[in-house]
Amino acid sequence: xxxxxxxxxxxxxxxxxxxxxxxxxxxxxxxxxxxxxxxxxxxxxxxxxxxxxxxxxxxxxxxxxxxxxxxxxxxxxxxxxxxxxxxxxxxxxxxxxxxxxxxxxxxxxxxxxxxxxxxxxxxxxxxxxxxxxxxxxx
Amino acid sequence: xxxxxxxxxxxxxxxxxxxxxxxxxxxxxxxxxxxxxxxxxxxxxxxxxxxxxxxxxxxxxxxxxxxxxxxxxxxxxxxxxxxxxxxxxxxxxxxxxxxxxxxxxxxxxxxxxxxxxxxxxxxxxxxxxxxxx
Numbered sequence: 001x002x003x004x005x006x007x008x009x010x011x012x013x014x015x016x017x018x019x020x021x022x023x024x025x026x027x028x029x030x031x032x033x034x035x036x037x038x039x040x041x042x043x044x045x046x047x048x049x050x051x052x053x054x055x056x057x058x059x060x061x062x063x064x065x066x067x068x069x070x071x072x073x074x075x076x077x078x079x080x081x082x083x084x085x086x087x088x089x090x091x092x093x094x095x096x097x098x099x100x101x102x103x104x105x106x107x108x109x110x111x112x113x114x115x116x117x118x119x120x121x122x123x124x125x126x127x128x129x130x131x132x133x134x135x136x137x138x
Numbered sequence: 139x140x141x142x143x144x145x146x147x148x149x150x151x152x153x154x155x156x157x158x159x160x161x162x163x164x165x166x167x168x169x170x171x172x173x174x175x176x177x178x179x180x181x182x183x184x185x186x187x188x189x190x191x192x193x194x195x196x197x198x199x200x201x202x203x204x205x206x207x208x209x210x211x212x213x214x215x216x217x218x219x220x221x222x223x224x225x226x227x228x229x230x231x232x233x234x235x236x237x238x239x240x241x242x243x244x245x246x247x248x249x250x251x252x253x254x255x256x257x258x259x260x261x262x263x264x265x266x267x268x269x270x271x
Contacts, residue, residue, distance in 0.1 A: 095194035
Protein backbone atom coordinates (compact mmCIF):
# COMPACT_ATOMS: atom_id res chain seq x y z
CA UNK A 1 0.00 0.00 0.00
CA UNK A 2 1.14 3.53 -0.74
CA UNK A 3 0.98 6.30 1.83
CA UNK A 4 1.55 9.95 0.93
CA UNK A 5 2.19 12.89 3.20
CA UNK A 6 2.29 16.50 2.08
CA UNK A 7 4.51 19.29 3.37
CA UNK A 8 5.06 22.87 2.29
CA UNK A 9 8.02 25.18 2.44
CA UNK A 10 8.82 28.56 0.95
CA UNK A 11 12.31 29.31 -0.25
CA UNK A 12 14.25 31.44 -2.70
CA UNK A 13 16.83 30.30 -5.22
CA UNK A 14 18.88 31.26 -8.25
CA UNK A 15 19.37 28.76 -11.05
CA UNK A 16 22.75 29.69 -12.46
CA UNK A 17 26.06 28.02 -13.07
CA UNK A 18 28.69 30.27 -11.44
CA UNK A 19 31.26 29.46 -14.13
CA UNK A 20 29.00 30.83 -16.91
CA UNK A 21 28.24 34.37 -17.99
CA UNK A 22 24.92 35.95 -17.03
CA UNK A 23 23.93 35.70 -20.69
CA UNK A 24 24.65 31.95 -20.83
CA UNK A 25 22.70 31.37 -17.63
CA UNK A 26 19.75 33.33 -18.94
CA UNK A 27 19.73 31.20 -22.09
CA UNK A 28 19.57 27.95 -20.12
CA UNK A 29 17.52 28.93 -17.07
CA UNK A 30 15.53 31.94 -18.29
CA UNK A 31 14.05 34.13 -15.55
CA UNK A 32 15.21 31.54 -12.99
CA UNK A 33 18.74 32.90 -13.48
CA UNK A 34 17.88 36.36 -12.10
CA UNK A 35 21.02 37.01 -10.00
CA UNK A 36 19.21 38.25 -6.89
CA UNK A 37 16.97 35.18 -6.77
CA UNK A 38 13.24 34.66 -6.51
CA UNK A 39 11.02 32.39 -4.44
CA UNK A 40 8.42 29.67 -4.57
CA UNK A 41 5.91 28.06 -2.26
CA UNK A 42 7.09 24.51 -2.77
CA UNK A 43 4.63 21.69 -2.13
CA UNK A 44 6.19 18.33 -1.40
CA UNK A 45 4.41 14.98 -1.50
CA UNK A 46 6.40 12.06 -0.14
CA UNK A 47 5.06 8.57 -0.82
CA UNK A 48 6.18 5.48 1.11
CA UNK A 49 5.27 1.90 0.30
CA UNK A 50 4.71 -1.05 2.62
CA UNK A 51 2.21 -3.45 4.11
CA UNK A 52 -0.02 -2.35 6.97
CA UNK A 53 1.30 -3.69 10.26
CA UNK A 54 -1.09 -6.45 11.46
CA UNK A 55 -1.19 -5.03 14.98
CA UNK A 56 -1.32 -1.25 14.39
CA UNK A 57 -3.01 -1.32 10.98
CA UNK A 58 -0.55 1.30 9.75
CA UNK A 59 1.96 1.28 6.88
CA UNK A 60 4.06 3.88 8.68
CA UNK A 61 3.49 6.10 11.69
CA UNK A 62 2.22 9.35 10.18
CA UNK A 63 3.49 11.36 13.14
CA UNK A 64 6.97 9.95 12.59
CA UNK A 65 6.76 10.73 8.87
CA UNK A 66 5.71 14.29 9.71
CA UNK A 67 8.61 14.61 12.15
CA UNK A 68 11.13 13.32 9.59
CA UNK A 69 9.75 15.73 6.97
CA UNK A 70 10.06 18.59 9.43
CA UNK A 71 13.60 17.71 10.55
CA UNK A 72 15.05 16.90 7.13
CA UNK A 73 13.19 19.24 4.80
CA UNK A 74 10.93 21.90 6.28
CA UNK A 75 13.11 23.18 9.13
CA UNK A 76 16.33 23.40 7.09
CA UNK A 77 14.68 24.78 3.93
CA UNK A 78 11.63 26.84 4.88
CA UNK A 79 12.18 30.59 4.52
CA UNK A 80 15.76 30.07 3.36
CA UNK A 81 17.80 31.12 0.35
CA UNK A 82 18.70 27.66 -0.94
CA UNK A 83 21.94 28.69 -2.70
CA UNK A 84 23.38 30.34 0.40
CA UNK A 85 21.90 28.48 3.32
CA UNK A 86 21.16 24.90 2.32
CA UNK A 87 24.03 22.65 1.23
CA UNK A 88 24.64 21.18 -1.32
CA UNK A 89 23.04 24.08 -3.20
CA UNK A 90 26.09 26.26 -2.62
CA UNK A 91 27.64 24.09 -5.37
CA UNK A 92 24.67 22.28 -6.99
CA UNK A 93 22.22 24.34 -9.06
CA UNK A 94 18.91 24.26 -7.13
CA UNK A 95 16.63 23.33 -10.01
CA UNK A 96 13.44 21.59 -8.98
CA UNK A 97 14.97 18.35 -10.30
CA UNK A 98 18.09 18.68 -8.12
CA UNK A 99 15.97 19.69 -5.13
CA UNK A 100 13.87 16.52 -5.58
CA UNK A 101 17.05 14.40 -5.69
CA UNK A 102 18.33 16.02 -2.47
CA UNK A 103 14.96 15.51 -0.76
CA UNK A 104 15.04 11.86 -1.86
CA UNK A 105 18.51 11.37 -0.32
CA UNK A 106 17.51 12.97 2.98
CA UNK A 107 14.21 11.08 3.26
CA UNK A 108 15.55 7.72 2.04
CA UNK A 109 18.19 7.75 4.77
CA UNK A 110 15.44 8.08 7.41
CA UNK A 111 12.70 5.75 6.12
CA UNK A 112 13.58 2.45 7.78
CA UNK A 113 12.03 -0.89 8.61
CA UNK A 114 9.49 -2.66 6.45
CA UNK A 115 8.69 0.39 4.37
CA UNK A 116 10.53 2.05 1.53
CA UNK A 117 10.48 5.47 -0.02
CA UNK A 118 8.60 5.22 -3.30
CA UNK A 119 8.15 8.71 -4.81
CA UNK A 120 9.12 12.30 -4.17
CA UNK A 121 6.79 14.69 -5.95
CA UNK A 122 7.79 18.34 -5.71
CA UNK A 123 5.65 21.21 -6.99
CA UNK A 124 7.56 24.40 -7.76
CA UNK A 125 4.26 26.06 -8.68
CA UNK A 126 0.78 24.55 -9.06
CA UNK A 127 1.57 24.26 -12.79
CA UNK A 128 4.97 22.54 -12.62
CA UNK A 129 6.13 19.52 -10.68
CA UNK A 130 8.75 16.77 -10.86
CA UNK A 131 8.50 13.15 -9.71
CA UNK A 132 11.57 11.18 -8.66
CA UNK A 133 11.63 7.52 -7.72
CA UNK A 134 15.31 7.16 -6.92
CA UNK A 135 18.11 5.44 -8.77
CA UNK A 136 19.44 6.67 -12.09
CA UNK A 137 17.54 9.84 -12.92
CA UNK A 138 15.49 8.36 -15.73
CA UNK B 139 12.79 11.58 -13.52
CA UNK B 140 9.42 12.92 -14.62
CA UNK B 141 8.47 16.58 -15.03
CA UNK B 142 4.90 17.76 -15.55
CA UNK B 143 3.70 21.12 -16.79
CA UNK B 144 0.08 22.23 -16.62
CA UNK B 145 -1.65 24.24 -19.33
CA UNK B 146 -5.25 25.23 -19.92
CA UNK B 147 -7.40 25.82 -22.96
CA UNK B 148 -11.04 26.45 -23.73
CA UNK B 149 -12.94 24.76 -26.54
CA UNK B 150 -16.42 23.78 -27.62
CA UNK B 151 -17.65 20.42 -28.85
CA UNK B 152 -20.69 18.28 -29.49
CA UNK B 153 -20.71 14.53 -28.97
CA UNK B 154 -22.59 12.89 -31.81
CA UNK B 155 -21.76 9.85 -33.92
CA UNK B 156 -23.18 9.25 -37.38
CA UNK B 157 -23.17 5.54 -36.53
CA UNK B 158 -26.24 6.03 -34.33
CA UNK B 159 -29.71 7.52 -34.80
CA UNK B 160 -30.51 10.98 -33.36
CA UNK B 161 -32.51 9.31 -30.59
CA UNK B 162 -29.67 6.87 -29.78
CA UNK B 163 -27.15 9.75 -29.76
CA UNK B 164 -29.32 11.66 -27.30
CA UNK B 165 -29.58 8.64 -25.06
CA UNK B 166 -25.86 7.84 -25.21
CA UNK B 167 -24.37 11.32 -24.87
CA UNK B 168 -27.16 13.09 -22.95
CA UNK B 169 -26.54 16.84 -22.62
CA UNK B 170 -23.27 16.49 -24.53
CA UNK B 171 -25.41 15.80 -27.62
CA UNK B 172 -27.11 19.23 -27.48
CA UNK B 173 -27.29 20.20 -31.20
CA UNK B 174 -25.63 23.59 -30.74
CA UNK B 175 -22.68 22.24 -28.75
CA UNK B 176 -21.20 23.50 -25.51
CA UNK B 177 -17.74 24.26 -24.10
CA UNK B 178 -15.25 23.47 -21.36
CA UNK B 179 -12.16 24.95 -19.72
CA UNK B 180 -9.80 22.03 -20.17
CA UNK B 181 -6.68 21.47 -18.08
CA UNK B 182 -3.82 19.69 -19.83
CA UNK B 183 -0.87 18.13 -17.97
CA UNK B 184 2.06 17.13 -20.17
CA UNK B 185 4.59 14.80 -18.52
CA UNK B 186 8.07 14.17 -19.89
CA UNK B 187 10.54 11.57 -18.63
CA UNK B 188 14.29 11.38 -18.96
CA UNK B 189 17.63 11.76 -17.22
CA UNK B 190 18.58 14.99 -15.46
CA UNK B 191 21.09 16.77 -17.69
CA UNK B 192 24.31 18.42 -16.45
CA UNK B 193 22.35 21.69 -16.04
CA UNK B 194 20.14 19.94 -13.48
CA UNK B 195 17.12 19.80 -15.77
CA UNK B 196 15.01 17.04 -17.32
CA UNK B 197 13.83 19.42 -20.01
CA UNK B 198 14.29 22.98 -21.19
CA UNK B 199 11.05 24.53 -19.82
CA UNK B 200 10.87 27.19 -22.50
CA UNK B 201 11.25 24.62 -25.30
CA UNK B 202 8.47 22.50 -23.77
CA UNK B 203 6.16 25.54 -23.37
CA UNK B 204 6.89 26.61 -26.93
CA UNK B 205 6.10 23.16 -28.33
CA UNK B 206 2.86 22.78 -26.37
CA UNK B 207 1.70 26.34 -27.09
CA UNK B 208 2.50 26.17 -30.79
CA UNK B 209 1.30 22.65 -31.57
CA UNK B 210 -1.44 21.96 -29.05
CA UNK B 211 -2.85 25.20 -27.64
CA UNK B 212 -2.64 26.78 -31.10
CA UNK B 213 -4.65 23.85 -32.42
CA UNK B 214 -7.41 23.63 -29.81
CA UNK B 215 -7.64 26.81 -27.72
CA UNK B 216 -10.80 28.82 -28.43
CA UNK B 217 -11.74 26.38 -31.18
CA UNK B 218 -14.69 24.18 -31.97
CA UNK B 219 -13.35 20.64 -31.76
CA UNK B 220 -15.92 19.29 -34.24
CA UNK B 221 -15.25 21.82 -36.99
CA UNK B 222 -11.90 23.51 -36.50
CA UNK B 223 -9.43 20.64 -36.09
CA UNK B 224 -8.00 19.28 -39.32
CA UNK B 225 -7.64 15.51 -39.19
CA UNK B 226 -9.59 15.05 -35.94
CA UNK B 227 -11.26 11.75 -36.71
CA UNK B 228 -14.09 10.52 -34.57
CA UNK B 229 -16.28 12.02 -31.89
CA UNK B 230 -14.48 14.78 -29.92
CA UNK B 231 -14.68 13.02 -26.58
CA UNK B 232 -11.88 13.83 -24.16
CA UNK B 233 -10.54 10.30 -24.77
CA UNK B 234 -10.16 11.04 -28.49
CA UNK B 235 -8.81 14.50 -27.69
CA UNK B 236 -6.08 12.97 -25.51
CA UNK B 237 -5.10 10.65 -28.37
CA UNK B 238 -5.05 13.59 -30.82
CA UNK B 239 -2.81 15.61 -28.49
CA UNK B 240 -0.44 12.67 -27.98
CA UNK B 241 -0.20 12.14 -31.75
CA UNK B 242 0.29 15.85 -32.44
CA UNK B 243 3.04 16.19 -29.83
CA UNK B 244 4.81 13.06 -31.06
CA UNK B 245 4.70 14.26 -34.68
CA UNK B 246 6.51 17.46 -33.69
CA UNK B 247 8.59 16.20 -30.74
CA UNK B 248 11.97 17.96 -30.61
CA UNK B 249 12.87 17.55 -26.93
CA UNK B 250 15.47 15.33 -25.26
CA UNK B 251 13.20 13.47 -22.79
CA UNK B 252 10.40 11.23 -24.01
CA UNK B 253 6.71 12.13 -23.85
CA UNK B 254 5.47 10.03 -20.93
CA UNK B 255 1.86 11.01 -20.20
CA UNK B 256 -1.05 13.22 -21.20
CA UNK B 257 -3.64 14.08 -18.56
CA UNK B 258 -6.71 16.11 -19.44
CA UNK B 259 -9.44 17.36 -17.16
CA UNK B 260 -12.62 18.27 -19.00
CA UNK B 261 -14.08 19.60 -15.77
CA UNK B 262 -12.76 19.28 -12.24
CA UNK B 263 -14.75 16.08 -11.91
CA UNK B 264 -13.67 14.30 -15.12
CA UNK B 265 -10.03 13.45 -15.77
CA UNK B 266 -8.48 11.29 -18.48
CA UNK B 267 -4.92 9.93 -18.40
CA UNK B 268 -3.09 8.53 -21.41
CA UNK B 269 0.29 6.88 -20.82
CA UNK B 270 2.26 7.56 -23.99
CA UNK B 271 3.58 4.50 -25.79
